[in-house]
Amino acid sequence: MTTAEMIIAYAVWLALVVLCFSFLLTVWRVIKGPTLPDRVVALDMLTGIVIGFIALIAIRTGFTLYIDIAISLGLVGFLATVAFARFILSRGNREVPKEDRMKAFTASVPEPRRKSVARRPSGTGPAVRRKAKK
Amino acid sequence: MMDILLAAITALLILGGAGFALVAAIGLNRLPDLYTRMHAASKAGTVGSGLLLLAVGVHAGDLPTFARALAGFFFFVLTAPISAHLLAMAAHKVGYPLCAESVRDEMKDYDKRI
Numbered sequence: 001m002t003t004a005e006m007i008i009a010y011a012v013w014l015a016l017v018v019l020c021f022s023f024l025l026t027v028w029r030v031i032k033g034p035t036l037p038d039r040v041v042a043l044d045m046l047t048g049i050v051i052g053f054i055a056l057i058a059i060r061t062g063f064t065l066y067i068d069i070a071i072s073l074g075l076v077g078f079l080a081t082v083a084f085a086r087f088i089l090s091r092g093n094r095e096v097p098k099e100d101r102m103k104a105f106t107a108s109v110p111e112p113r114r115k116s117v118a119r120r121p122s123g124t125g126p127a128v129r130r131k132a133k134k
Numbered sequence: 135m136m137d138i139l140l141a142a143i144t145a146l147l148i149l150g151g152a153g154f155a156l157v158a159a160i161g162l163n164r165l166p167d168l169y170t171r172m173h174a175a176s177k178a179g180t181v182g183s184g185l186l187l188l189a190v191g192v193h194a195g196d197l198p199t200f201a202r203a204l205a206g207f208f209f210f211v212l213t214a215p216i217s218a219h220l221l222a223m224a225a226h227k228v229g230y231p232l233c234a235e236s237v238r239d240e241m242k243d244y245d246k247r248i
Contacts, residue, residue: 004141008193011145015152015186022152022159029162029171037168037225044217045162045175048183049155051210055186056148064199067190071206074183074213081217089224 012060019056023049035095040084047077144193151185154178167233168225176218184210 001009026049029042051070058066161174184207191203226241 002137004137007138007141007145008148011148015148018152018156022156025156025159025163029159035168035225035230037221037230038171040221041168041172041175042162044221045158045179048175048179048210049159051183052151052155052186055151055183055190058190059144059148059193064190064194064202067187067199067202067206070183070187071202071209074206074210078213078217082220085217085220085224088221088228091228093229095230 008059012056015056016053019049019052023053036091037088040081040088043084044077044081047073047080051077140192140195144189147185147189147192151182151189154182154185156182158182166235168230169222169232172218172222176214180210180214 023046026042026045030039030046033039033042051073054066054070054073058064058070155178158174158178161178162171165171165174187203187206187210191200194200194203227244232239
């Protein structure tokens with residue numbers, strides 16, 4: 001192995017480790033992200049990291065055809081983000097504050113299904129729930 | 135000597151791209167709200183993957199591959215602001231709040247002005 005190949009091999013190895021770490025951090029944001037747009041941003045970022053992975057594999061194996069795969073993955077990621085943006089626009093904001101959501105979740109678990117359905121009619125806002133409790 | 139220089143440039147591009155991706159991921163976790171997280175994801179993340187693509191082009195060493203890598207980089211730089219802008223516009227129009235530390239919101243009365 002020549003010096004040049006060794007430099008590339010070490011750099012690719014280190015970059016793979018760093019990309020793995022950033023991939024895990026981004027997945028953590030997808031899991032945790034309090035709202036839907038947060039998750040969409042993290043998914044967009046995830047596509048970028050996967051493109052980086054593909055580029056590293058292209059360097060490691062020497063198949064430059066991987067560049068085309070990376071470009072098409074970028075196109076798919078862009079279209080997915082645009083579609084998600086349209087979806088967010090058409091869906092509206094229905095995220096409840098986190099304490100409320102957790103309260104509703106833990107309160108509805110032990111009770112029978114009929115009651116919890118009657119308690120939460122169609123809207124899920126705090127005002128509706130408060131009225132239903134009376 | 136020449137190939138060592140080329141390998142050093144490639145290694146620099148690889149490590150730079152991976153570092154940008156790491157910075158973007160840290161920013162995605164540390165920043166307070168959606169609109170600031172978008173900064174990290176769409177700027178640093180795009181540059182990270184773009185630098186890695188450029189590294190493939192430099193490493194291959196022939197012109198068609200380098201041109202394709204450059205085209206990919208250009209494509210990512212072109213599409214990232216569009217998608218980030220669309221997403222931020224949709225989220226703001228639907229009413230996702232800014233974080234409490236935000237100083238000003240110039241889009242607050244956007245619907246009234248147009």
